[in-house]
């Protein structure tokens with residue numbers, strides 16, 4: 001039984017939904033609901049009439065149908081990790097949260113077709129593990145993989161650390177099953193590499209952040225499991241050298257470069273200072289680093305020698321200052337930990353204003369230099385920590401607050417510094433879009449956080465197209481309203 005009284009306008013709907021999903025499928029007690037109503041950073045905290053947890057596609061469809069009839073808004077939710085407020089209801093409490101967490105079955109794995117059919121609530125790491133158990137690779141890999149769910153990954157078109165080689169989630173989905181805003185089920189679970197029978201409807205729902213329907217299952221593309229993995233931590237003088245090294249390695253290795261992540265010295269210092277068990281893998285300090293990983297199809301297929309030779313050559317030409325290769329899996333994990341801890345370590349250095357942006361790969365060095373100068377002019381003493389996926393042009397341009405000794409208005413006032421968030425975002429986004437023709441959201445989506453910013457940059461034609469699609473699929477605006485468009 002539910003302990004909290006259901007708000008009056010929802011009583012009837014609650015009871016009818018309860019009939020569909022049973023006691024296990026409804027959460028209405030305030031304490032139990034809390035984890036569905038806030039995301040980890042605490043930036044968005046919402047209210048909901050109640051939370052529904054259907055157990056299968058039919059139940060999702062019936063719940064959506066009931067909400068459509070009642071005109072009640074639905075906020076779909078996966079692992080609730082996306083951090084832009086897309087999975088959190090608004091503060092009015094007049095929506096329901098529909099969690100996909102109980103749709104957690106792997107329906108099929110076809111090793112010869114290199115595909116897997118999964119329900120939306122399967123945790124990303126479990127998808128990866130199931131693929132590995134069948135000697136296959138599902139290449140989507142990111143920091144939140146232990147808690148985000150594949151339906152959320154699809155709905156945000158997640159990227160991660162292997163986009164350079166395998167593409168974004170959009171490239172990893174062959175088919176979808178979707179519950180539409182009127183409760184009908186679209187079965188598009190095709191496992192085909194080729195299908196030219198008209199509009200590619202699944203693409204509408206990928207990256208739609210729950211604004212067009214609820215993804216309930218997907219056919220995912222699998223790859224051969226790599227037999228050789230070579231990982232190096234490389235010091236470089238500047239981002240331009242890192243870019244030149246990337247081009248060189250891509251050419252020399254026949255596109256075996258799977259990850260190519262850039263880290264500034266300041267970011268590494270934060271990690272060494274604050275994150276337990278991390279140590280500098282190189283003897284001297286250097287201004288910039290890249291973490292590079294290559295995947296090969298054969299054990300001892302010569303990738304290691306290839307990387308060693310390429311790095312030695314780059315060292316002679318001063319493109320590289322120093323490097324270390326992981327000799328063991330434990331060492332490889334240690335090197336990756338330095339990259340993965342970048343965001344976490346910044347929390348200990350006061351306020352951090354964030355930008356999740358992308359520019360053409362070849363423009364990354366110029367972007368880092370110009371954005372650094374821009375924010376420093378805006379807030380003297382602020383500390384840019386640009387890091388991330390140089391291989392696909394996606395830089396997390398995070399800026400830590402000035403140190404107390406740097407003086408100025410914001411040292412050490414975290415709140416005063418963070419109050420400049422929107423102003424700094426606007427300046428950096430202007431640079432990204434107007435100068436570099438980049439994107440103001442490379443990975444995390446639009447959600448609530450970037451709605452206004454997105455509209456600032458989209459042309460009237462593009463906004464019109466987006467709104468036309470939204471209206472066509474969701475004429476009553478019940479699916480994740482107030483998000484994305």
Ligand SMILES: Cc1cc2nc3c(=O)[nH]c(=O)nc-3n(C[C@H](O)[C@H](O)[C@H](O)COP(=O)(O)OP(=O)(O)OC[C@H]3O[C@@H](n4cnc5c(N)ncnc54)[C@H](O)[C@@H]3O)c2cc1C
Pocket residue numbers: 075076077078079080081082083085086087100120141142143144147148149150151152153154155156157158159160161209210211213214215216442443444447480483
């Ligand atoms: C530590 C960390 C590291 C990260 N690193 C990366 C990275 O390297 N690359 C990257 O691209 N992203 C990264 N992210 C963001 C990540 O992509 C998203 O958090 C993740 O893909 C969202 O999955 P989720 O299940 O948590 O979705 P949620 O946060 O629950 O939802 C995200 C959006 O999708 C909607 N939604 C969820 N499920 C469905 C569904 N079944 N049908 C329709 N709509 C749905 C929600 O309404 C919401 O709008 C990172 C996040 C964290 C916390």
